[in-house]
Amino acid sequence: DIQMTQSPSFVSASVGDRVTITCRASQDINTWLAWFQQKPGKAPKLLIYSAFILQSGVPSRFSGSGSGTDFSLTINSLQPEDFATYYCQQTDSFPHTLGQGTRLEI
Amino acid sequence: EVQLLESGGGLVQPGGSLRLSCAVSGFTSSNHAFSWVRQAPGKGLEWVATFFHGDNADSRYAESVKGRFTVSRDDSKNTLFLQMNSLRAEDTAVYYCARTIVRFFGDYWGQGTLVTVSS
Numbered sequence: 001d002i003q004m005t006q007s008p009s010f011v012s013a014s015v016g017d018r019v020t021i022t023c024r025a026s027q028d029i030n031t032w033l034a035w036f037q038q039k040p041g042k043a044p045k046l047l048i049y050s051a052f053i054l055q056s057g058v059p060s061r062f063s064g065s066g067s068g069t070d071f072s073l074t075i076n077s078l079q080p081e082d083f084a085t086y087y088c089q090q091t092d093s094f095p096h097t098l099g100q101g102t103r104l105e106i
Numbered sequence: 107e108v109q110l111l112e113s114g115g116g117l118v119q120p121g122g123s124l125r126l127s128c129a130v131s132g133f134t135s136s137n138h139a140f141s142w143v144r145q146a147p148g149k150g151l152e153w154v155a156t157f158f159h160g161d162n163a164d165s166r167y168a169e170s171v172k173g174r175f176t177v178s179r180d181d182s183k184n185t186l187f188l189q190m191n192s193l194r195a196e197d198t199a200v201y202y203c204a205r206t207i208v209r210f211f212g213d214y215w216g217q218g219t220l221v222t223v224s225s
Contacts, residue, residue, distance in 0.1 A: 001169075034211045036151070043202055043215035044143070044151060050208060087151050091210040094166040096141070096153040 002026050002090050006099035013104065017078045021102045023071045023088035032092040035064055035073045038101075039084045047086075048073065075104075108132040108214045110203055115219030122193050122223070128186040128203035128216055136160065136181040139206045142188050144199035145218075154201070156210055157186065171197075193223045 003026035013019050023033065031051035036044040046055045048064035051071055061076040075082055083106055088099040114126040128140070142154040157177040158164045165177045176189040186203055200220050204212030 032209055036212075038151070043218055044204075044212070045215075046211060046213050049211040049213075055213065089151075089153070089211075094156070095168050096156065096210060098143075098151045098153060101150045 001095055002029060002093060002097055004088055004090055004097050004099040006086075006088055006102050008102060009100065010103045010105070012106070013078055014106065015078055015080060019075045019078060019104060021073045021086055021088075021104075023066075023073070023099050025069045025071075025090055025092075028068050029090045029092035031067045032090055033064075033066070033071050034089045034091065035062075036087045036089065037082075037084045038087065044087065078104075080106075108205070110205060110214055110216035112201065112203055112216040112219040115201065115221045117222045117224065118193055119225050120194060120223055123189070123191045124193065124221060126188040126190065126201055126203075126219055126221070128188075130184045130186070130205065133205070135179070135184045135186070139210060140177075140179070140186050141204045141206055141210060141212055142177065142201060143204060143212070144197075144201045144221075146196075146199040149199075152199070155188065156206070190221070193221075195223050197221060198223045 005024045033051045035048040038044045052064045086102045109131045111129045139159045141156045155167045155177045174192045178187045200218040202218045205214040207213045
């Protein structure tokens with residue numbers, strides 16, 4: 001199975017900051033990677049797919065990059081509604097493993 | 107409007123069975139693969155299974171549920187199912203169904219249904 005490792009597990013930031021979350025795959029996954037945002041009690045929300053494609057309706061302050069084994073999600077100019085938990089998921093091969101999550105707090 | 111609505115969760119004893127449903131609307135379900143993802147209380151997301159679309163009625167499962175869980179779909183009723191047998195305490199979680207696009211990226215998700223396995 002492909003292991004997905006996110007870092008950091010927890011990040012504290014302020015409104016207006018720029019934050020970068022990284023995700024490392026244990027083997028090459030090309031660009032078959034998605035980023036999700038989840039708020040307490042809510043379903044995950046797709047932000048980025050295929051490593052860098054912004055999902056429709058997602059603000060442009062979110063961006064993704066990377067290929068192979070190393071990926072990142074960057075949020076520019078943090079807004080109050082961005083404080084949530086973020087997950088990466090690989091869909092290169094089954095099982096479609098997810099990272100352990102990164103909690104972004106004020 | 108694309109919507110997915112899970113149902114069928116509840117309290118079940120260890121060893122018991124439960125069938126979850128995911129009713130979809132606002133799109134043609136037969137054009138998409140679907141995935142089930144779960145989240146144990148206070149934990150992260152865990153991929154459970156994916157059911158392919160079209161004539162390829164194939165599916166894939168996480169090792170933790172293989173042989174116990176079965177996914178199926180009734181496109182005529184726009185409904186997906188997750189049959190869960192031999193349930194264990196560690197299966198306790200909120201279960202989400204998700205429509206997938208491109209290469210199994212979940213773009214729309216249901217609100218989730220809670221399954222509690224306890225005596």
